[in-house]
Amino acid sequence: MTVTWKQRLIEVEVGAVAHGGHCVARHEGRVVFVRHALPGERVRVRVTEDTGGSFCRGDAVDVLRAAPDRVEPPCPFAGPGRCGGCDWQHASWEAQRELKAAVVAEQLQRLAKLDREVVVEALPGGPADWRTRMRMAVGPDGRAGFRAHRSHAVIPVDHCVIAVPGALDGVVDRTWPPKSELVVTRDAAGGAHLTEVGPPVVRRGRPVPGPARRRAGSGTATELAAGRTWRVRADGFWQVHPAAADALASVVREWADCRPGDRAWDLYGGVGLFASVLAEQVGPTGAVAVVESSAGAVADGRANLSDLPQVGWYTGRTEAVLGTPDFTDRSPDVVVLDPPRKGAGRAVVDAIAGHRPDRVVYVACDPAALARDIAGFAGHGYELAQLRAFDAFPMTHHVECVALLRPVG
Template sequence: MSTTWEQRLIEVEVGAVAHGGHCVARYEGRVVFVRHALPGERVVVRITEDTGGSFCRGDAVEVVEASPDRVEPPCPFARPGLCGGCDWQHASWPAQRALKAAVVAEQLRRLAGLDREVVVEALPGGPEDWRTRVRLAVGPGGRPGFRAHRSHRVIPVDHCVITVPGALDGALGRTWPPGSELVVAHDADDHDHLIEIGPPTTRRGRRPVPGPARRRRGSGIATERAAGRTWRVRADGFWQVHPAAADTFARVVGEWAAARPGERAWDLYGGMGLFASVLAGQVGATGSVAVVESSARAVADGRTDLADLPQVSWHVGLTEAVLEGPDLTDQPPDVVVLDPPRKGAGKAVVAAIADRRPSRVVYVACDPAALARDIAAFAAHGYELARLRAFDAFPMTHHVECVALLVPTASTDRLSEWSVD
């Protein structure tokens, strides 16, 4: 009968960084995923999770030999057992980007069979005071905060070092109904929007009502600016959380899409049309841009914000379903842009895109493992990775945003005609 290691203290030498905000160590033949450590360090680890398999998880609670990249975390809540929102506050900012670059390169090598040197580029500003959209949970005592790592436990906070200063003032410092959630959005006009989502209700005192049925208080339309346009975004809708991210990604997508007047473009998982607006400017009045998005709310907002672009059409539904339906069968695209959720596009969507043989595919990815799997799927259909850029759009966390350009294998010798690094 196996004995759990939970709460056991072990001393290990920390190995390479792994995807997910931790590093890999080994102890007595088992893999230990260690948070709050850096490669090359020797640390004492408290085991926090052990299901008896080949690996377990733990937190570095004492540093015996420190990495030269280690710094004092600026937030008192970024400690073992506390807030799980930040992964790398104990690393210098250049070291954080190097760790993320190593993760992206490793995922490409392991899942796509590609050896690529990766550089993670910093966005304007620093590693603190950048987050413009925040979701807080309210614990049993009524105080808002963030959840601990891999836990529903709420850690009450009185500030957040990565959030825009002052944005949380309306949410913190008071109590809320336990079990509720708070959404805070700081927009481009320096307005703060606060929405309270009430605690889950129950049917006949038993089963929770699904999330959308939960009571909401507060509303607001946030003003955002990107791609040369002003956007009216629901305060609790999707928008990039780093103030420079949307404009940066739109610029790179535009450079690599390089759609010509009169061409057809697809914007898959298109949200409210940020990339579609760029594509529409490229294809002009004689071209077309088809946006596919599953959120009817996002499409409604997009129709309003892009009402001046009649060449943009909107298709509400899951991307894989729309691509299988009749709406786009007579519109083979010249260029495809896709920005799928964290799980990636998947083999069915990749196959549907590749079957139409676009000359350029621009893939915006928030998860390097999903990106690498989809790049491998594209390779099976005759597309290869021609360009890749990675951005530190989420400093202090393990998240990294990538933009990839894929082209038919035979066309790589013509890339210099239209692509821009």
């Protein structure tokens, strides 16, 4: 019979940081992934998950020997069993970036066999008051909050230290229909947008989101990046840190380095942030092909970049579009891709490398997926030429990276 450690209290020495917002410890021959701890600490851990395998998960509920970088979390909702949105509030901001750098370096070494020193760069504004877009859940009592880590439980809040000031005004001080969700956006022009998504309903045996109802704002957010004003869906994708879009576009501009007349691909292109940069470089004699699966994002992109006729739009999954002859009739000089958290994957990497672009600029929100795809490109003779990492999500374990890949030789 399998003996579970769930709810057991154990005392451990905390080892290295791992991908996912926790550190690694060992106890009685098993690996324990510990949240709310820091490397080098001695802590008492309450096991929260245990399926009987080689590892389990737990929270540090008592710190017996603290690391020098430990600080008091600024949010009363952070900590074991509480809001799962932030992973590193108990670490200084400098230490947070060092932890993320260690994770990126470890993933590159383990998955891509690359030894590389990584520095995670801070974005302007500090570790608090930065998040402009968030999705909140509503609990059974009608109060809005955030889910606990790896749980459906809703932790009600009356404020959020990482949200931009004023973002939750009129949201946390009232009640909502239980089990609904709230999409909150505060745009660059100061506009507040709030959409209520009703409780899930069952259709054809499957739960789907309930009807959406706009509660505040026009539903169209105004954002500023890459020297342009953007009008995009308030509940669609846009970088949540006010400085992130500009920072990433700047790196893409530098590393893409397109010449007039070049052909560029912008894969997983969203509303065309990077396409706008590429279009300026290739000029009217060049071409930029944007691939995006969201029809709404494509519609926003067409409207925002209507002054750039060299930008063409393809709606569909990237791996499907890359297999169509009308898209691949001419190989690109430069490819920019910004895939979702799972990464591009083998099929997309193989398709890109098969066209032998001179430069591939890969924007990644997950270091493990980035490292796996870099290894895939290496199998086609591409090497990692440059890498930058940005702390676009302070207090959390998330980190944004940009990699430049070039053919060897």
